[in-house]
Amino acid sequence: MTFIDKLKNDIVILDGAMGTQLQAKGLKAGELPEEWNLTRPDDVQSVHEAYLDAGSDVIYTNTFGANSLKFGDMTEEVVRAAVKLADRARSRYSGRYVALDIGPTGKLLKPLGDLDFERAAEIFARTVRAGASAGADLIAIETMNDCYELKAAVLAAKENCSLPVIATFVFGADEKTMTGTSPEAAVALAEGLGVSAVGINCSLAPAQMNGVVRRMLAVASVPVVVKPNAGLPSDVDGRTVYSLSAADFARDMKELVAMGARVAGGCCGTTPQYISLLRRELEGLSPVPLTDKGLTAISSYTHAVYFGDAPVMIGERINPTGKKRLKQALREGDFAYILGEAVNQQDRGAQVLDVNVGLPEIDEPTVLEKCVSEIQAVTNLPLQIDTSDPVAMQRALRIYNGCPLINSVNGKKESMDAVFPLAAKYGGAIICLTLDEDGIPDSAEGRVRVAEKIIAEAAKYSIGRNRLIFDTLATAVSADANAANVTLGALRRIRTELGCNTSLGISNVSFGLPQRDFITSACFTLALANGLSAAIYNPYSEEMRKAYTAYMALSGRDRGCADYIEYASSVTSSITSSKPQAAVNDAQGGLKYYVVKGLKKEAAEAAAALLETLRPLEVVDGYIIPALDEVGKGFEEKTIFLPQLLMSAEAAGAAFEQVRSRLSPSDNAKRVKVVIATVKGDIHDIGKNIVATLLRNYGFTVYDLGRDVPPERVLEEARRTGAEIVGLSALMTTTVPAMKETVELIKRELPSVKTAVGGAVLNEEYAAMIGADKYCRDAMETVRYAEELEAAADK
Amino acid sequence: MIKLLTGRLDSIDRRETLHYLGLSAVDIPAEETTALLDSCEKEVLAVQDLRCVYDIFDFSAQGDDLDLGFVRVRSHSLALNLAGCSNIVLFACTAGVGVDRLAAAYSRLSPARAAAVQALGGALAEGWCEEIQRHLIAQYGANRTRFSCGYGDLPLTLQRDIFAALSVTKYIGVTLSDNCFMTPTKSVTAIAGIKGGRA
Numbered sequence: 001m002t003f004i005d006k007l008k009n010d011i012v013i014l015d016g017a018m019g020t021q022l023q024a025k026g027l028k029a030g031e032l033p034e035e036w037n038l039t040r041p042d043d044v045q046s047v048h049e050a051y052l053d054a055g056s057d058v059i060y061t062n063t064f065g066a067n068s069l070k071f072g073d074m075t076e077e078v079v080r081a082a083v084k085l086a087d088r089a090r091s092r093y094s095g096r097y098v099a100l101d102i103g104p105t106g107k108l109l110k111p112l113g114d115l116d117f118e119r120a121a122e123i124f125a126r127t128v129r130a131g132a133s134a135g136a137d138l139i140a141i142e143t144m145n146d147c148y149e150l151k152a153a154v155l156a157a158k159e160n161c162s163l164p165v166i167a168t169f170v171f172g173a174d175e176k177t178m179t180g181t182s183p184e185a186a187v188a189l190a191e192g193l194g195v196s197a198v199g200i201n202c203s204l205a206p207a208q209m210n211g212v213v214r215r216m217l218a219v220a221s222v223p224v225v226v227k228p229n230a231g232l233p234s235d236v237d238g239r240t241v242y243s244l245s246a247a248d249f250a251r252d253m254k255e256l257v258a259m260g261a262r263v264a265g266g267c268c269g270t271t272p273q274y275i276s277l278l279r280r281e282l283e284g285l286s287p288v289p290l291t292d293k294g295l296t297a298i299s300s301y302t303h304a305v306y307f308g309d310a311p312v313m314i315g316e317r318i319n320p321t322g323k324k325r326l327k328q329a330l331r332e333g334d335f336a337y338i339l340g341e342a343v344n345q346q347d348r349g350a351q352v353l354d355v356n357v358g359l360p361e362i363d364e365p366t367v368l369e370k371c372v373s374e375i376q377a378v379t380n381l382p383l384q385i386d387t388s389d390p391v392a393m394q395r396a397l398r399i400y401n402g403c404p405l406i407n408s409v410n411g412k413k414e415s416m417d418a419v420f421p422l423a424a425k426y427g428g429a430i431i432c433l434t435l436d437e438d439g440i441p442d443s444a445e446g447r448v449r450v451a452e453k454i455i456a457e458a459a460k461y462s463i464g465r466n467r468l469i470f471d472t473l474a475t476a477v478s479a480d481a482n483a484a485n486v487t488l489g490a491l492r493r494i495r496t497e498l499g500c501n502t503s504l505g506i507s508n509v510s511f512g513l514p515q516r517d518f519i520t521s522a523c524f525t526l527a528l529a530n531g532l533s534a535a536i537y538n539p540y541s542e543e544m545r546k547a548y549t550a551y552m553a554l555s556g557r558d559r560g561c562a563d564y565i566e567y568a569s570s571v572t573s574s575i576t577s578s579k580p581q582a583a584v585n586d587a588q589g590g591l592k593y594y595v596v597k598g599l600k601k602e603a604a605e606a607a608a609a610l611l612e613t614l615r616p617l618e619v620v621d622g623y624i625i626p627a628l629d630e631v632g633k634g635f636e637e638k639t640i641f642l643p644q645l646l647m648s649a650e651a652a653g654a655a656f657e658q659v660r661s662r663l664s665p666s667d668n669a670k671r672v673k674v675v676i677a678t679v680k681g682d683i684h685d686i687g688k689n690i691v692a693t694l695l696r697n698y699g700f701t702v703y704d705l706g707r708d709v710p711p712e713r714v715l716e717e718a719r720r721t722g723a724e725i726v727g728l729s730a731l732m733t734t735t736v737p738a739m740k741e742t743v744e745l746i747k748r749e750l751p752s753v754k755t756a757v758g759g760a761v762l763n764e765e766y767a768a769m770i771g772a773d774k775y776c777r778d779a780m781e782t783v784r785y786a787e788e789l790e791a792a793a794d795k
Numbered sequence: 796m797i798k799l800l801t802g803r804l805d806s807i808d809r810r811e812t813l814h815y816l817g818l819s820a821v822d823i824p825a826e827e828t829t830a831l832l833d834s835c836e837k838e839v840l841a842v843q844d845l846r847c848v849y850d851i852f853d854f855s856a857q858g859d860d861l862d863l864g865f866v867r868v869r870s871h872s873l874a875l876n877l878a879g880c881s882n883i884v885l886f887a888c889t890a891g892v893g894v895d896r897l898a899a900a901y902s903r904l905s906p907a908r909a910a911a912v913q914a915l916g917g918a919l920a921e922g923w924c925e926e927i928q929r930h931l932i933a934q935y936g937a938n939r940t941r942f943s944c945g946y947g948d949l950p951l952t953l954q955r956d957i958f959a960a961l962s963v964t965k966y967i968g969v970t971l972s973d974n975c976f977m978t979p980t981k982s983v984t985a986i987a988g989i990k991g992g993r994a
Contacts, residue, residue, distance in 0.1 A: 029865070030959050108970040112895050113978040145968050178844070178968040179892055235796035339903045378900040598827050598907065642816045643828040646907035681974045685902065686913050693906040734951060734974045 003097045003138050004164055006057065007196060007223055011257060011287045014099075014227060014265025015051035015059045016275050020240075022047065022062075034066040037081040044082070048089035052096055054272040055279030056265070059096065060140055061086045063131065064103035067123050076130040083134035099140035099166070100131030102153055109148050111377055112179075114683055114708060117152055117399055124156035132161035141167040142227070143202050143267075145178040147189050147301055148401045154193040155398075158425070164196040166263065168225050170203045171212045180380075183215040184304035185402065188297040191222055192403040192427015199225025202267040205232070205244055206252035213256050219304070221292045223262040226253070230269030242269030250277040260288040294466040296429050296501050296533075298352070299403040302380040305351055307429065307469060307501040310557050312534040313548065314384055314405075315350030316505070317341045318375070320359055325661070330359055330367065335374050342375045348539035349548075352405060353379065355396075356386035365392040372396045384431070384536075390418040397426040404428040408471065411436030411450040416457045424461040431503055432470050434490060440473055444489030447472050451494050469501040469534060470494045477519065478512035484523055488530045495531030503534040517543035525551060542571070591619070591655060595627035598647025600654045607655035616659045620699070624652050624659075628697055632780050645779075646690065649697050656697075670699045672790045675718045676727040678707035679742055682735035687759060691727060691779045698783050700790075711742040715749055723753065724789055727782060728772075730759040740770040747771060756785055799966060800847040800888075802926055807836050807918045815914035835911040844891025845923045846967040850960070851935060854883045854988070863986070865960035872947025873986070876939060880988035884937040887963040888927055890920045890981035898980075920981040931987055939988030944975070951975045957984045 006012055022033050025043045036044050048059045061082040068075045083098060090096040105123055107115035128139060139157045144150040150167055157165045167190045169177050176182060181189075183200075190198040198220055200212050206228040216224050231244030244252070253264055264282070266274050296307035305312055318341055320327045329337040342353055355375060357367045368387055375383060385396045386407040397404055404426065409419040410433040423430050432454045434440070434447035441447050455465050472490035475483045487509070491502050509523045510516035521543035524535055528551050537544050545567070553564040591610060594603040610619050631648040634640030674695055678688045685707040692704045703721050705713060718726050726746050730739045743755045756774040757767050758781075767775030776782040812832060813824060824832070852864025856878075859871045863883060877883065894916040901909035924941065931937040944953045954975045963969050969982045977984070 030956075104964070106964045106970060107972070108892075108978045111899060112892060113970055114972045114976070143965075180896075233796065235798075240796050336903065343904060374903065377896075378903050638822075641813075641818050641822065641824065641828065642910055643831055643907055644825050646910055647827055647831065650905055650907055681972075683972065683976055683978070684980070686898075686909060689902050689909065690906060732951070732974065732976065733945075 001095060003058075004196060006095070006097070007164075007263070008290070009287075010057075010262075011282055011285065012223075012263045013055055013057045013275065013279055013282070014225075014263060015048075015056040016054075016266035016270030016272065017268050018047060018060065018062055018064070018101075020269060021050070021271065032065065032070065034062055034064070034071070034078050034082065037062055037066075037078050037085060041081065041085055045085045045089050048086050049092075050272040051275055052090060052093050054276035056275055057096060058099050058138070058140075058265075059086050059090065060099045060101040060142075061131065061136065063101045063127065064143070065106070066127055067102075067105055068126050069105055069107070069123060075126050079127055079130035080134040083131050083136050087135050097137040098135065099138045100128070100136035100163075102127055102139060102141045102157075103143050104145065104149055109146060109152070111373065117148070120149060120152040121156045121159075124153045125160045128157050128160045132163055136163060138163050138196075139165045141165060144169050147177065147179065147181045147186060150186075151189060151193065151401070154190065154195060158194060165194070166197040166199070166225055167195045168199045168201040168227060171200050171209070172203065173208060175212050175215065180302045182303050183212045184219050184297075185299040185302060187216055187220045188299040188304045188403040189427070191220065192297075194425075194427070195222065197223040197225050197263050199227065199261070199263065201225070201227035201265075202229060204228055205230070206249060206256055209256065210259075213259060213261055217260040219293055219295060219297070221290070221294075223290060224260065225263040225265075226256050226261045227265040227267045228253070229267050230274060233269060240269075244269075246271070246274040246277045249274050250281040253278055254281045254285070257282055257285060258288075262287045262290070292464075294464070296466050296469065297403060298382045298405045298429050300380050300382040301376070301401040303382075304403070305382050307533045310552065311528055311532055311548070312351050313349060313539070314352040314354055314503070314534055314536045315345035315348075315539045316354050316507075316536045317345050317538065317540070318371070319354055319356035319386065321356075327359060330357055330362055333367075335371070338371060339374060339378045342379050342381075345539045346379050346381055349545065350381065350539045352382050352384055352534075354384040354386050354407065354536055356407075358387060358389070364389050365395050368392045369395045369399055372400055376401050390422070393419070394422055397422055397428075400426075405431065405469075407431040408433050409454065410434075411453050413437070416454065420458060420461040420463060423458075423463055423467070429467050429469055429501075430458075430463070432468050434470060434472050434494075440475070442486065444472075444486050444493060447486070447490035448493050448497070451490075451498060451500070455498065455500070465498065465500050469503045470498075471503045471505065474504050474506050474509040474523065476511035477509050477523075484509055484526070488523075488526055491527060491532060492530040495533075501533035502531060503536065504532060505536040507538065517541050520544065521547040524548070528555070546571075591623040592627040592630075595624060595648055595651045595655060596631055598644060598651045600647075600651045603651040604654040604658055607658040611658060611662060616662045619655075619659055624655050625698070628652055632694075632783065635778075635780050642690075646693065649693050652697050653693075670701070670786075670790050671793050672725065672786050673701045673703070673721055673723040674725045674727055674786060675703045675705065675714060675721060675723040676729075677705035677709035677714050677742075678729045678731075679735050680708060680710045680738040682730050682732060682738070683707050684731040685729070687731070687779075688727075688729040691729070691758070691776075691782045694779045694783050695786060698787070700783075700786050711738070711745045714742050715745050718746060718750055718753055724793070725754050725756055725786060727756045727758070727776075729757070730761065733761050736761060736766070736770065739772075743771050754789065756782060758782065797848060797850045797961060797966065800849070800927060800930060802845040802847070802923060803843065804840065804845070804919060804922050804926070807839065807915050808922055809918075811918035811921055812836075812911075812914045815917050816910065831907060831911050832915065835908055836915055838897060839894055839912055839915045839919060842891065842893030842897055843919060844893055845888070846891065847886055847888035847923070847927050848961045848963060848966040849884055849886035849927070849931070851882055851884050851989075852960075854880050866953070866956040868949070868953055868956075870947065870949045873942055873949050876942045877986075877988040879990055880939065882935070882989040884931050884935055884987045884989065885957060885961060885984075886927060886931070886987070887957065887961050887967060887969060887984040888920070888923055888982065889967055889969045889977075889979050890916055890923060892968065892979045894919065894981050895979045916981040920983055924983050924985065928987060935989050937987040937989045939990065941985035941987045943983060943985045954984060 230242035384405040408431040510519035591606040757772040
């Protein structure tokens with residue numbers, strides 16, 4: 001019987017702790033347990049044998065930390081030896097399986113930590129290849145605190161062998177992982193990546209796992225794994241003793257198995273005795289049958305979103321079609337604007353964000369990948385990856401932290417050939433457009449036929465219809481009076497006859513008409529009544545919010561109409577509303593005051609008012625710069641402090657945002673350009689970010705390379721941009737050598753470029769010692785230095 | 796034996812926060828700054844996830860050659876700090892990954908809020924250390940000023956031994972980079988001496 005058959009038919013019993021067993025045999029604190037695979041093989045094998053005797057169906061190899069970060073070139077040898085030992089141990093028994101155990105790398109992945117996602121995948125891949133070729137029957141990825149690291153590990157397993165994978169996370173008593181992932185999000189991610197079982201291990205005792213296990217069982221279609229600790233450790237006469245006896249452990253475990261968990265074992269503190277009693281306790285218990293939950297799930301790194309009940313609202317603002325300001329931001333690499341759109345949409349109630357960066361003149365794969373990763377740094381909403389470029393889609397799906405919503409596939413063979421393999425590998429739900437080689441069918445019947453074709457093709461990739469969300473294509477009712485009828489007719493039939501979820505990019509219906517929102521929101525309400533599961537919409541549209549809130553109340557999803565009442569009391573009724581008051585008109589002199597005080601909204605309004613009468617540069621030179629100078633001077637004189645300096649910078653930024661749309665290219669800012677970075681090996685970027693903010697405020701062009709930047713990258717960017725200044729930041733003594741190396745490289749290759757350095761460990765003397773042209777004590781000093789060079793350049 | 800501690804603070808020391816933002820004890824923050832810090836403090840407190848792992852070790856010294864019970868190290872500054880002690884408590888603690896995430900988000904959205912969250916996070920970690928020390932004093936009498944890697948001549952690379960001795964990553968999720976930086980960044984490791992041996 002293969003492991004997969006065993007998993008389908010039976011309750012599977014795993015082994016217990018390895019580390020504590022080896023400690024009992026003399027493993028010292030600080031010694032790596034995996035070394036014993038080479039130095040004390042018999043002891044390792046005897047632990048396996050003890051668990052096999054106790055009744056474990058599956059034994060985990062002694063490879064929890066056997067990765068190349070810890071073992072370097074010895075990795076393969078250590079892993080192969082471990083698998084051989086387990087294999088030798090089980091050879092005396094029948095129907096037992098060897099799991100290649102893979103634990104976390106011990107590093108936190110970027111962007112929070114310093115380990116690159118692809119590097120993590122490579123590290124896991126080495127262990128997987130060695131273990132699979134040595135004869136493991138399955139891969140067991142365990143003790144994962146971070147779902148992003150788990151994704152790297154599962155991808156490595158899937159890409160480097162064909163063995164089944166079981167994956168377990170660590171949850172706290174708060175029913176979240178340490179990085180904030182819910183049980184539902186963990187299941188969505190792991191199932192999407194194609195694991196054979198998913199679950200929880202370590203950290204808690206069996207009874208404490210009850211809540212997480214229940215939540216996982218409710219959404220998982222694959223078996224759920226439980227591998228708890230033997231309670232809490234305590235110190236008895238200098239020995240570590242766990243609070244739960246083997247008998248209590250077995251009793252509590254039985255409850256979890258009766259609830260539906262199908263794979264059971266022990267983690268820290270458990271011994272062969274625990275497994276033996278567990279085996280006895282579960283004797284005769286038949287497994288709770290597995291059910292395909294048929295859910296349509298996507299997730300972020302914190303939570304899952306399901307389609308099928310209340311409509312899921314997908315914000316459409318990060319899509320350049322028809323959006324001049326976003327196009328400009330994408331061309332200029334202005335991520336601040338894009339991220340602002342992400343946060344604003346979340347604030348206005350969007351539950352998922354569409355991300356589309358398709359512009360002919362940009363490198364879409366690179367920009368989409370960066371956008372997805374940046375947006376995930378500011379919001380925890382799941383993302384809809386929206387592109388027609390398969391390369392861009394592949395790269396974005398790969399680095400996305402969660403289970404994605406893919407937008408989109410259609411009935412064309414070319415489209416399905418490109419998208420379904422990606423969806424099969426990375427998981428998630430897929431928006432399916434009901435069009436094909438013959439275009440958009442003009443009848444509901446025609447669109448349903450296309451949907452059926454897509455369902456049949458998806459099945460070839462083992463993608464169930466539950467993962468398909470059909471968009472029956474809203475088209476302009478101004479061009480075809482029957483357009484909405486066809487769209488809604490197809491929608492209703494797909495929902496009721498095919499049992500699939502549906503979505504619409506509704507705003508197309510009102511194309512070519514005045515006051516488009518009226519038509520769009522009415523169509524939205526009609527679509528909801530016809531079974532719409534999701535809408536791609538503009539969260540800034542008040543009409544859409546009204547329609548959504550009213551629908552939730554009317555469909556019985558808003559108990560006591562509480563949300564509706566809250567919303568209604570926050571808006572003025574359209575029946576009595578008059579035109580809004582024009583923006584504050586006391587802006588003469590007001591702008592400067594608002595910038596100094598750091599009042600963002602007021603500064604933007606005042607700038608807009610001034611721009612009615614003044615030229616853009618008059619507003620900048622007459623108001624914004626004097627205000628910044630006043631604050632900057634105060635900062636230098638220590639009458640104003642960092643927070644206020646930054647608040648002023650933000651208010652000035654908001655005012656600039658008004659100015660920039662009216663600037664012509666000839667109004668160009670200053671000539672001096674600055675490349676700025678935190679040096680290689682250093683992940684502190686707060687100081688560097690402050691410098692970049694202030695330089696931009698003063699009109700300098702800044703190319704910010706981020707943190708942990710290698711010298712060669714700084715050189716490349718300085719060369720590409722023709723920058724006059726390279727600014728480098730380092731916080732710790734350990735990274736000053738990297739700063740020195742960067743300064744030397746710039747001096748050697750680009751002798752005319754000035755190097756300015758700063759950071760907590762530096763001073764004037766140190767800066768001179770590493771060959772930098774300028775030491776900047778703080779951000780204002782960097783601005784002054786750039787101004788000096790600007791003045792020199794003007795001469 | 797390794798022990799774990801979790802906690803939750805209701806407020807963050809404002810003086811300490813202002814200190815991180817460059818204000819001295821006599822400087823008075825502007826009204827807008829106070830409003831900014833009040834609002835950010837709420838957000839930081841909401842995402843705090845205070846964890847600590849600690850253990851007690853035997854300590855002995857021959858001049859500046861120190862046996863910390865989990866590693867030997869040479870350090871004059873630590874020798875002075877631990878003079879007269881025969882045990883030490885080693886601890887590692889963190890304010891949690893949520894503070895880093897909040898700071899990372901604001902570093903892309905609002906420099907002022909990013910700076911405020913960084914400072915508040917630092918002060919939160921500091922406040923958590925104080926609470927841990929109160930706990931350690933009650934438990935062991937570990938009343939010496941806590942001492943961390945990078946203070947005086949105590950090398951930063953000792954972090955690697957501390958991480959191994961306490962299984963820091965496993966127990967509280969803090970990771971160590973090749974350059975000995977901790978992530979989440981609002982994390983502290985420290986040694987606290989117990990004068991005259993364990994209480």
